[in-house]
Amino acid sequence: MKRDCPYIKEPGRNEEDSVFAAGESRSSGWMIDSGATAHMTPHREDLFDYKNLMTSIEVTIADGKKIRVFHIPGLDRRLLSVGKLAERGLNVEFERTSCIIWNKNQATASGKKVGKAYILECQQETAQYVEYSDVDSNYDLWHARMGHLNKDALEKTQRVTTGIPINNFKTKALCTGCLKVKQTVTQFPSHSQTKTSRILEVVHTDVMGPMKTRSKGGAKYVLTFVDDYSKYVVAYFLKKESEVPRRFKSFKTMYENQWGERIKCLRSDNGTEFVNKAMDGICQRNGIVHQKTVPSSPQQNGVAERMNRTIMEKARSMMHYKGVSPSWRAEAISTAVYLINRTTNSTHTDATPYAIGFKMKPRLDHLRVFGSIGYAHVDDAKRTKLEPKSFKCMFLGYGDNTKGYCGEVLIL
Numbered sequence: 001m002k003r004d005c006p007y008i009k010e011p012g013r014n015e016e017d018s019v020f021a022a023g024e025s026r027s028s029g030w031m032i033d034s035g036a037t038a039h040m041t042p043h044r045e046d047l048f049d050y051k052n053l054m055t056s057i058e059v060t061i062a063d064g065k066k067i068r069v070f071h072i073p074g075l076d077r078r079l080l081s082v083g084k085l086a087e088r089g090l091n092v093e094f095e096r097t098s099c100i101i102w103n104k105n106q107a108t109a110s111g112k113k114v115g116k117a118y119i120l121e122c123q124q125e126t127a128q129y130v131e132y133s134d135v136d137s138n139y140d141l142w143h144a145r146m147g148h149l150n151k152d153a154l155e156k157t158q159r160v161t162t163g164i165p166i167n168n169f170k171t172k173a174l175c176t177g178c179l180k181v182k183q184t185v186t187q188f189p190s191h192s193q194t195k196t197s198r199i200l201e202v203v204h205t206d207v208m209g210p211m212k213t214r215s216k217g218g219a220k221y222v223l224t225f226v227d228d229y230s231k232y233v234v235a236y237f238l239k240k241e242s243e244v245p246r247r248f249k250s251f252k253t254m255y256e257n258q259w260g261e262r263i264k265c266l267r268s269d270n271g272t273e274f275v276n277k278a279m280d281g282i283c284q285r286n287g288i289v290h291q292k293t294v295p296s297s298p299q300q301n302g303v304a305e306r307m308n309r310t311i312m313e314k315a316r317s318m319m320h321y322k323g324v325s326p327s328w329r330a331e332a333i334s335t336a337v338y339l340i341n342r343t344t345n346s347t348h349t350d351a352t353p354y355a356i357g358f359k360m361k362p363r364l365d366h367l368r369v370f371g372s373i374g375y376a377h378v379d380d381a382k383r384t385k386l387e388p389k390s391f392k393c394m395f396l397g398y399g400d401n402t403k404g405y406c407g408e409v410l411i412l
Contacts, residue, residue, distance in 0.1 A: 029078070031077055031080065031117050031118070037083060037084075038069075039080055040072050041078045042074065042078070094118065097113045099111045099120075100389065100390060101120075102389075108375075110390075138166070139154075139169045142154060143171070144321060144369045146367065147314040147315075147335065148175060148177050149339070151169055151171075153344060153345075157343050160351055161363070162364065162365070163363045164364050164365075175321070176320065177318065177319075196228045196229040199230050200259060200262060201229060201261075202227075203227055203228065203266050205225050205248070205268045206223075206269065206305060206308055207221055207224075209222060209238075215329065216328075218239050219237035223235065223238055223247050227353070230348070232341055232354065232357045233307055234337070235333060236250075236251070237330050242273070244273040244274060245278035252286070255357075263286070263288050265288065265291060267292075268290070268291075268292060268293070268301060270295050307340075314336035314340070315332035315335070316332075318332050318335065318371065319370075321369075322369065322372060328396055332370060338397065338398050340353070370396070371394060373395075374394075374395060375391065
């Protein structure tokens with residue numbers, strides 16, 4: 001009961017804060033309290049694996065750590081103890097109108113000042129993010145992080161990669177991203193009739209587009225190359241289809257050098273973007289056999305067609321799931337390609353395309369849900385003392401040749 005709780009009777013509690021707490025008892029926020037000696041909540045629904053105990057229980061917070069929280073039904077509102085956060089290695093930085101909770105150099109949560117109290121709000125969108133994004137063992141979180149990968153493929157991928165700590169493959173709810181997108185029937189084979197035994201022996205290629213919405217860089221087309229053996233896929237964004245020969249040269253140079261093999265055969269449809277003097281010259285000079293499909297027979301280029309469908313299905317699922325604008329379609333496609341290369345497939349269930357190509361098992365613990373909201377840290381050298389240490393942004397993928405992330409700065 002409230003009268004028996006030792007934390008309610010603490011001396012020195014700010015009277016105005018107590019009045020504020022009573023007036024905001026129905027808020028979803030947590031009051032960040034430097035005087036509280038424990039985290040406390042009056043709401044049973046805040047806790048999971050609930051049991052009636054004579055002591056506190058543990059819940060998981062934004063950085064994946066567990067904190068001890070007391071359920072006190074008579075309490076006026078939720079309290080988040082600054083002292084207990086500090087014991088966990090978290091630092092709370094108070095500004096004039098807001099506060100940020102830091103885990104080393106990473107912002108994990110932010111609150112705003114209301115009256116004389118600092119409140120960490122948990123709105124519906126944030127609650128979903130906390131529930132999924134902050135419990136790394138949750139299947140639904142990793143289903144979303146892996147681009148809405150099905151259960152069987154996710155289990156197989158977990159076995160041949162590192163960094164996916166799922167211990168329970170039970171889903172909590174139907175995925176809205178999958179329901180809105182994954183309703184098509186497969187029409188193209190995912191395997192070629194040619195059996196290859198090494199990478200770059202046969203490369204399939206195709207162009208998607210024109211897209212209804214140009215990318216931020218002005219691209220209207222997507223050119224893909226699929227290695228037949230590993231199913232590793234590379235995507236290039238084009239403003240014009242005439243860029244195909246130049247991009248093929250770039251692909252050839254990069255992956256022949258990285259993988260130590262040479263392209264033996266290129267398989268495409270009969271489109272003019274592939275059937276032209278420039279492409280003929282590249283293939284002839286490098287001893288590459290260019291196989292072209294029979295007109296009006298796209299199934300003969302089934303591997304590329306099927307891969308493009310998989311890419312777009314994954315990209316659309318990610319965009320629908322978080323309500324991302326179509327103007328970020330290129331970023332969603334890039335993220336889909338990144339994830340496909342780190343996922344097992346029906347050809348190789350014991351290794352990912354990335355591992356086959358680069359002879360290295362990929363780590364996946366850095367993955368995040370496409371379109372999720374977070375805070376990016378600003379290096380001290382790049383800001384003045386009065387400028388904020390972080391800015392709000394939307395996660396839009398993974399950087400090329402870097403361990404960083406891509407994101408869009410959101411105006412607060």
